Amino acid sequence: SKLTLLLQASMTGGKVIMIAALSPASINYSETLSTLRFADRIKQIKIKSTMNVSTDPVAEMKKAMEELRAKMQAEIDSLKAAGATGGVITDPAKKAELLALLEEKRETEKRIQEDMAKRIKELEQGSGDREREREQIDKMQAGAFAGLSVKKASEEKRPHFVNLHDDARLAETLVYPFDPGVTLIGRMNKENPPKIEFNGMGITKDHCEVEFDAEGMKVYLTPRSTGRCLVNGKKISARTELRHQNRVWLGNNYALRFCFPGQEAQGEGRPEPPDYFFAEAEVAENAGKSASSGKPGSALLTDELRHKLAEAERKIDQANIIASDLEQEVIFAPKIYENRATKETDVVVAVNFGGFSTLIWPWAKFNVRLAEMVSMWTEWQGMEGTGNKPHREEDVNPFIDKEPQLIGEADVWLNALANMVEFVADTAILSHFGQVEGKLKLELQPCDKNGKPGPWDDAEEDLDPFVDDPQELLDKDITFEVRVHGVLLDVSGGVCRYKKTFVRYKFNSGDDQEQWSQTREDPNATFNPKYKFTQQHRVHVTSDVLRHISSGKMTFQLWGTVSTQDDSRPGTASDGKGGGGGGIAARLEAKRKEVEKLEAQLQQKEKVLQQKELQIAEKKKLLAQLSG
Numbered sequence: 001s002k003l004t005l006l007l008q009a010s011m012t013g014g015k016v017i018m019i020a021a022l023s024p025a026s027i028n029y030s031e032t033l034s035t036l037r038f039a040d041r042i043k044q045i046k047i048k049s050t051m052n053v054s055t056d057p058v059a060e061m062k063k064a065m066e067e068l069r070a071k072m073q074a075e076i077d078s079l080k081a082a083g084a085t086g087g088v089i090t091d092p093a094k095k096a097e098l099l100a101l102l103e104e105k106r107e108t109e110k111r112i113q114e115d116m117a118k119r120i121k122e123l124e125q126g127s128g129d130r131e132r133e134r135e136q137i138d139k140m141q142a143g144a145f146a147g148l149s150v151k152k153a154s155e156e157k158r159p160h161f162v163n164l165h166d167d168a169r170l171a172e173t174l175v176y177p178f179d180p181g182v183t184l185i186g187r188m189n190k191e192n193p194p195k196i197e198f199n200g201m202g203i204t205k206d207h208c209e210v211e212f213d214a215e216g217m218k219v220y221l222t223p224r225s226t227g228r229c230l231v232n233g234k235k236i237s238a239r240t241e242l243r244h245q246n247r248v249w250l251g252n253n254y255a256l257r258f259c260f261p262g263q264e265a266q267g268e269g270r271p272e273p274p275d276y277f278f279a280e281a282e283v284a285e286n287a288g289k290s291a292s293s294g295k296p297g298s299a300l301l302t303d304e305l306r307h308k309l310a311e312a313e314r315k316i317d318q319a320n321i322i323a324s325d326l327e328q329e330v331i332f333a334p335k336i337y338e339n340r341a342t343k344e345t346d347v348v349v350a351v352n353f354g355g356f357s358t359l360i361w362p363w364a365k366f367n368v369r370l371a372e373m374v375s376m377w378t379e380w381q382g383m384e385g386t387g388n389k390p391h392r393e394e395d396v397n398p399f400i401d402k403e404p405q406l407i408g409e410a411d412v413w414l415n416a417l418a419n420m421v422e423f424v425a426d427t428a429i430l431s432h433f434g435q436v437e438g439k440l441k442l443e444l445q446p447c448d449k450n451g452k453p454g455p456w457d458d459a460e461e462d463l464d465p466f467v468d469d470p471q472e473l474l475d476k477d478i479t480f481e482v483r484v485h486g487v488l489l490d491v492s493g494g495v496c497r498y499k500k501t502f503v504r505y506k507f508n509s510g511d512d513q514e515q516w517s518q519t520r521e522d523p524n525a526t527f528n529p530k531y532k533f534t535q536q537h538r539v540h541v542t543s544d545v546l547r548h549i550s551s552g553k554m555t556f557q558l559w560g561t562v563s564t565q566d567d568s569r570p571g572t573a574s575d576g577k578g579g580g581g582g583g584i585a586a587r588l589e590a591k592r593k594e595v596e597k598l599e600a601q602l603q604q605k606e607k608v609l610q611q612k613e614l615q616i617a618e619k620k621k622l623l624a625q626l627s628g
Contacts, residue, residue: 202251
């Protein structure tokens with residue numbers, strides 16, 4: 001297998017150590033079991049250690065021949081010394097033995113020479129086979145590394161990508177070269193295998209292609225799917241020329257730098273090659289421009305916020321890809337949000353549900369839901385080819401949000417209470433980003449010492465709590481009523497986006513100890529929810545309270561649950577009659593019938609009005625005759 005091929009260099013040291021990464025999730029049961037089986041096979045490997053010393057076979061043979069020749073010469077010399085008489089051997093037996101040894105020596109030398117010549121010939125013939133074997137191993141390694149070069153970046157002369165990483169020890173360790181022609185990059189695909197295979201989140205089949213024009217010495221990157229392709233921090237959708245030192249992001253996690261040996265002069269000319277943090281910063285800068293939507297001061301983003309925006313850009317692209325793969329009609333987008341109370345700036349996520357309604361998710365909430373989205377996507381990957389998709393109940397589906405959402409806030413200034421006079425408000429409700437979501441109808445009604453709200457007639461004039469100078473209220477208790485009548489939501493979209501709405505408020509929104517006062521919930525998906533809420537408050541006026549009612553405000557929050565496309569259909573839960581089904585067409589038909597009914601009522605009233613006018617004209621005529 002590819003894994004065994006990659007690990008073969010680690011299995012020659014007499015000991016094999018493998019760390020198996022497992023998942024406790026039940027959906028990863030098959031992967032966990034497969035990993036454990038592989039680890040068990042690794043444990044059963046027995047390795048015999050041998051000294052890995054490269055030798056020259058020809059030199060070894062020559063050495064053996066010299067040793068044998070020296071040994072035989074030593075034996076001959078010893079025989080001569082033993083039977084020598086004046087340098088001449090007289091014993092016929094000794095002489096015959098000596099001649100036999102000499103003949104054996106000649107035969108041995110001849111045999112060794114022939115064997116050496118044969119082995120040299122075999123070695124020369126085998127060098128071609130070894131070269132072919134080496135080439136085959138290189139091809140297997142290239143397949144296992146999915147387009148990686150076995151050369152270092154400094155040795156690679158072809159245009160290529162090098163990986164970027166936030167850990168300097170891992171950066172620029174992977175080299176992806178490009179040959180003349182077109183190089184396809186993407187996920188594993190049996191029908192159309194890519195030359196460079198990436199399988200991380202956000203990588204699609206046939207993700208993109210790199211075209212190397214060897215004659216013109218140009219390299220182009222062309223996206224071939226909806227996958228994420230960034231060049232120098234900007235998303236591209238068409239054929240784009242790459243220059244030396246350009247930064248490229250593919251999918252969510254592949255950060256690369258383009259290198260073009262020999263074409264450095266046509267590159268960006270930076271003295272130092274851009275690293276991972278440089279690439280991340282420019283992604284954050286471009287994300288900040290789109291997320292801030294032209295807000296004043298958006299160019300003054302802090303480094304922390306820029307880093308968070310870069311992270312948000314990657315994760316939100318990941319969430320959009322998952323939603324697309326799982327056929328969920330949800331679109332995510334990063335936004336910069338300024339807290340109206342604290343003026344602190346943070347990153348939030350705008351969630352658009354199929355163009356029907358848009359919610360704002362805090363960053364922490366998005367991260368929790370993204371983890372479940374990834375779990376669903378991983379489960380879907382295991383089902384690929386079966387036509388099935390993972391199922392989640394609505395209460396645990398990360399793409400469905402039935403939690404109450406903050407629709408907007410309305411500020412009501414309290415200076416009327418400083419003089420204890422009635423205040424009737426018809427205040428705009430502003431969303432997170434300053435858009436008008438509707439109007440809030442409420443009253444602040446001062447009460448007398450008996451807790452009774454006005455108005456007071458002439459006989460009760462002494463009970464009227466009005467004061468000319470707010471200082472007169474200092475160190476006294478005041479009582480007032482808050483009356484929330486209802487809300488008129490923005491109708492420009494033609495569809496009511498919220499149901500189960502309610503209003504809550506605090507007398508002092510900066511007091512964390514104060515409990516929220518809350519109206520009842522209107523369950524209907526209506527543009528004009530009614531609350532008919534009244535609550536009386538009694539406050540002891542200190543200097544801080546006096547300052548608050550003289551120049552401060554109360555913030556009223558409107559909350560609600562996102563309505564579905566069926567919630568405005570007659571006979572559904574939105575009108576209290578139960579049922580389900582329907583869609584935009586059904587709701588439009590219901591609205592049309594409702595308008596027709598109102599027009600009929602209007603025509604009827606116009607007829608009644610005309611009859612009344614005729615009666616008035618006749619009475620005027622009769623009155624004129626009587627007076628004449």
